[in-house]
Amino acid sequence: MYKKPSIKEWAVEDRPREKLLTKGTRSLSEAELLAILIGSGNSKESAVELSRRILMAVNNDLSALSKKDASYLLKFRGIGEAKAVNIMAALELGRRRKENGAAVKTVITNSNDAAKYFRPLLEDLPHEEFWVLLLNRSNTVIDKFMVSQGGVTGTVIDVKLILKFALEKLACSLILCHNHPSGNVLASEADKKVTQKIKDAAEMMEISVLDHVIIAHDQYLSFADEGLL
Template sequence: MGEYKKLNIKDWAAEDRPREKLLAKGARSLTDAELIALLIGSGNLEETAVELSRRILAAVENNLNELGRKNIEFFKNFNGIGDAKAVTIAAALELGKRRKEADVFHKKQISGSSDAAEYFMPLLSDLNHEEFWILLLNRGNRIIDSFMVSQGGISGTVIDVRLILKNALDRMASAIILCHNHPSGTLQASDADLKITSKIKNAAEIMDITVLDHIIIGQNSYLSLADEGMLI
């Protein structure tokens, strides 16, 4: 029996090689696995880069949004993926998130809960921990700025209402929108969610600042307390 020889991408037909395929037909012609294969460059002794990439995608049920939630250690669990390749994949996924975020920010005007959710989705939907954010708006409901208030969960983190109002007053905001994520994906407002919403809303009213909504971000979905009549 002859010595086993690993089939490298260079041994493939030219039209099947991801790099050549991209150059000839454009990036849109490549599958998700082929795009990841371009990032990692090579597979392992048993798999080509594309085969390895297919196995990585299969581990998240071929869901790129779920892949974006994974950390470096997840990628390094696959034979053939070390620090350099794991970092390359993570960097590419982060660039995709930032591009999406930049597209949303250019819109700048919030006309309903879907606009607010669209703004926060790239920031929060892929996180494995909870973050609480504030969106500052002017009188025309145009975005002034946004900032993170706390990290780690509403029930386990003290939300400083004074800090929120100070930032809103300093930036001359007329309205604010609250937002936090549920890493579990559950779209249900907890008692803690409702209590902190009421606390901030009542304090803001004293300063003539309106709390327009509290958005809860899940995985590619959201809940609007205003839409549900829960903004009390």
């Protein structure tokens, strides 16, 4: 009876790990990189074949895969808890790498700058997060912080906490940002109300709210650009 060869029986140049060492990371497909993370497949599939099936399930979209939790990955035969954790950790490292890159841009001059700054943090998340960017008089970034983290449909915002951090950092202005995991970029009535609430409270402390940016996958909406502030 014919038995499918395992990865160990492949030609050395075709094995993902050896291929990475001899030809570099850029020579590997996404399935091969994923195969290195999971190490082994199952009785019917090699690690590479299993990786291809996992990627095909999300239309080969790594951003979509990064939104999946461990319970989703565990549905694939051959993926146990340890392998699921490896995949999730690697995807999170990729997200943080993009986040660190965003920190290079320290001056925010328009909504596009703000969206570029926040997109690495928020565009791939399966849940909603609300962040605040603190700026000085020259619109240079002082700091950023997450105000709240919630479910798919919303978060709870503590205005007092936002002002506390802004005053501690001597911020002159704020840019608010949150994501819509649904991909719907439109501002809801709740979004408009909380923005106005934060704006009114900040003005009492002589702090300006310059914008509220909504990140929805590869799109964004700016309250400032839309005349909603």
